[in-house]
Amino acid sequence: MDVIKPNQVDEVVRNNVVLSTVDAAFNWCRSRSLWPLTFGLACCAIEMMATADTRYDLARFGSEVFRPSPRQCDLMIIAGTITKKMQPVVKRLYEQMAEPKYVLAMGSCAISGGPFVDSYNVVLGGDTFLPVDVYVPGCPPRPEALIYGILQLREKVANPKKIEGLRKHG
Amino acid sequence: MEKSFFNTIADALRNWLMNGLGFSDTAAQLTATAIWTLVVILFILMNLIVLVWLERKFSAFFQQRRGPNRLGPAGFLQFPVDIVKVLGKEDIIPANADKTVFKIASTCLFITTILAWAVIPLGDGVILADLNIGLFYFLAIGSTATVSLMMGGFSSNNKYSLIGGMRTVAQMISYEIPMIFSLLGVVMMVGSLRLSDVVAAQQNMWFIVPQAIAFLVYFVATVAETNRGPFDLAEGEQELVAGYFTEYSGIRYAIWMIAEYGNLVAVSTIASIMFLGGWNAPFGLTFIPGFVWLLLKIYFMIFLFMWVKWTYPRIRIDHLMHFGWKFLIPVSLANILVTGIGIYVYRLIIG
Numbered sequence: 049m050d051v052i053k054p055n056q057v058d059e060v061v062r063n064n065v066v067l068s069t070v071d072a073a074f075n076w077c078r079s080r081s082l083w084p085l086t087f088g089l090a091c092c093a094i095e096m097m098a099t100a101d102t103r104y105d106l107a108r109f110g111s112e113v114f115r116p117s118p119r120q121c122d123l124m125i126i127a128g129t130i131t132k133k134m135q136p137v138v139k140r141l142y143e144q145m146a147e148p149k150y151v152l153a154m155g156s157c158a159i160s161g162g163p164f165v166d167s168y169n170v171v172l173g174g175d176t177f178l179p180v181d182v183y184v185p186g187c188p189p190r191p192e193a194l195i196y197g198i199l200q201l202r203e204k205v206a207n208p209k210k211i212e213g214l215r216k217h218g
Numbered sequence: 219m220e221k222s223f224f225n226t227i228a229d230a231l232r233n234w235l236m237n238g239l240g241f242s243d244t245a246a247q248l249t250a251t252a253i254w255t256l257v258v259i260l261f262i263l264m265n266l267i268v269l270v271w272l273e274r275k276f277s278a279f280f281q282q283r284r285g286p287n288r289l290g291p292a293g294f295l296q297f298p299v300d301i302v303k304v305l306g307k308e309d310i311i312p313a314n315a316d317k318t319v320f321k322i323a324s325t326c327l328f329i330t331t332i333l334a335w336a337v338i339p340l341g342d343g344v345i346l347a348d349l350n351i352g353l354f355y356f357l358a359i360g361s362t363a364t365v366s367l368m369m370g371g372f373s374s375n376n377k378y379s380l381i382g383g384m385r386t387v388a389q390m391i392s393y394e395i396p397m398i399f400s401l402l403g404v405v406m407m408v409g410s411l412r413l414s415d416v417v418a419a420q421q422n423m424w425f426i427v428p429q430a431i432a433f434l435v436y437f438v439a440t441v442a443e444t445n446r447g448p449f450d451l452a453e454g455e456q457e458l459v460a461g462y463f464t465e466y467s468g469i470r471y472a473i474w475m476i477a478e479y480g481n482l483v484a485v486s487t488i489a490s491i492m493f494l495g496g497w498n499a500p501f502g503l504t505f506i507p508g509f510v511w512l513l514l515k516i517y518f519m520i521f522l523f524m525w526v527k528w529t530y531p532r533i534r535i536d537h538l539m540h541f542g543w544k545f546l547i548p549v550s551l552a553n554i555l556v557t558g559i560g561i562y563v564y565r566l567i568i569g
Binding site: 073074077078080081086101102105107108109110112113115116117119120122146147148 | 274278281282283284285286287288289293296299300302303306307308309310455459460463464465466467468471
């Protein structure tokens with residue numbers, strides 16, 4: 049009976065003290081400022097630009113800064129068809145990015161090859177060579193869908209434990 | 219008003235150090251200077267938070283967007299979150315880079331920014347060192363910033379960085395000349411390079427009135443000098459990735475940005491002091507402290523810089539060079555000539 053269980057902690061302390069780890073704080077900040085890489089492969093890139101522009105304004109969620117240099121950004125949005133010629137370049141860009149880095153596959157082509165699935169020169173999806181975090185389906189996806197995808201990625205970055213649990217159950 | 223306030227604090231501090239803690243005269247002086255330096259650095263960094271927020275909000279305003287609005291009031295906490303994230307990023311140093319130079323380059327630029335702040339007054343008597351060659355010192359330190367930009371561009375061992383660094387050097391050296399010439403007109407009218415003398419000479423009339431052309435030349439030249447749009451060719455995304463800081467990641471990249479914003483505040487402060495009357499209150503509104511007036515003027519200048527940046531598209535490098543050498547330098551030289559003749563005629567009339 050001497051052991052104080054976590055649910056026996058004084059109500060006052062529980063309500064007034066926030067305990068967290070440095071990791072959790074860093075993850076929270078990372079999730080709130082995902083800077084995408086300025087790069088597009090095909091028509092999805094036009095929707096990505098529309099997302100950042102006046103009508104949809106991705107800047108509201110802290111993803112305002114589209115950095116041109118892969119060293120300074122956190123999120124790679126694969127926006128468009130990855131051809132076999134372009135695949136090594138995309139891979140190299142990913143490798144040039146600084147950790148922690150995340151990948152978002154935008155559109156059917158980046159997910160699975162899309163309408164070009166039986167073409168001789170198209171890579172069948174970004175996840176054949178990159179660790180994709182979030183898939184945004186559509187051909188191309190609307191800007192709202194991309195914003196939703198980035199918000200889902202934010203959840204994933206902020207709560208790595210939760211995502212691990214989900215993965216365990218398939 | 220604020221002279222008494224800030225000086226009282228400084229005197230109290232010195233008294234406490236000497237009498238309370240038994241410091242010698244020199245030690246007390248050194249400690250007080252160190253504390254004041256810390257205050258200046260904090261001033262730069264606090265400005266930075268406001269500036270980045272303003273930059274984002276203004277760019278959103280000029281592009282009919284909302285800007286960051288999720289974190290904190292009107293997105294004010296977006297930048298602190300960004301900084302924490304940048305702190306947690308991987309620090310990449312390219313394998314073939316000149317590693318020592320690569321590591322110190324961004325810090326070098328930050329050091330020049332802080333050194334320039336040594337002579338910039340933030341109010342009557344609120345100054346680290348009121349040199350009699352204050353303006354000369356500011357310009358001299360400002361021109362050494364070129365070296366750190368070149369260090370960053372050269373040491374990255376990246377062709378885009380190198381071209382960006384070379385461009386920055388060409389641009390900054392070209393635009394330093396009209397910038398200095400435009401300030402010479404004011405110096406001729408005051409007859410002193412001490413910044414507090416310049417402000418004291420503007421009791422009755424701000425120098426933007428007799429030196430309007432010089433003000434415009436100074437404004438254009440400092441836009442180029444601080445590498446801001448529409449003259450931000452050094453980091454032109456469409457051709458140079460990110461210019462001289464292409465290879466920088468994490469906190470080293472953040473230091474570049476901090477130094478650039480520090481320079482922006484510095485040139486805005488110099489513009490307010492040289493042309494907009496410094497801490498002199500306009501229309502006899504002396505019940506507002508001079509420090510507040512100076513801040514208002516600085517932020518008005520910063521607003522102008524941001525307005526220009528987010529309104530005009532980037533221009534081409536040869537157009538930039540032609541504009542600097544064939545237009546700004548002759549105009550600023552003509553301004554010096556006209557100012558000289560004006561002073562001569564004035565003396566003839568007054569006697």
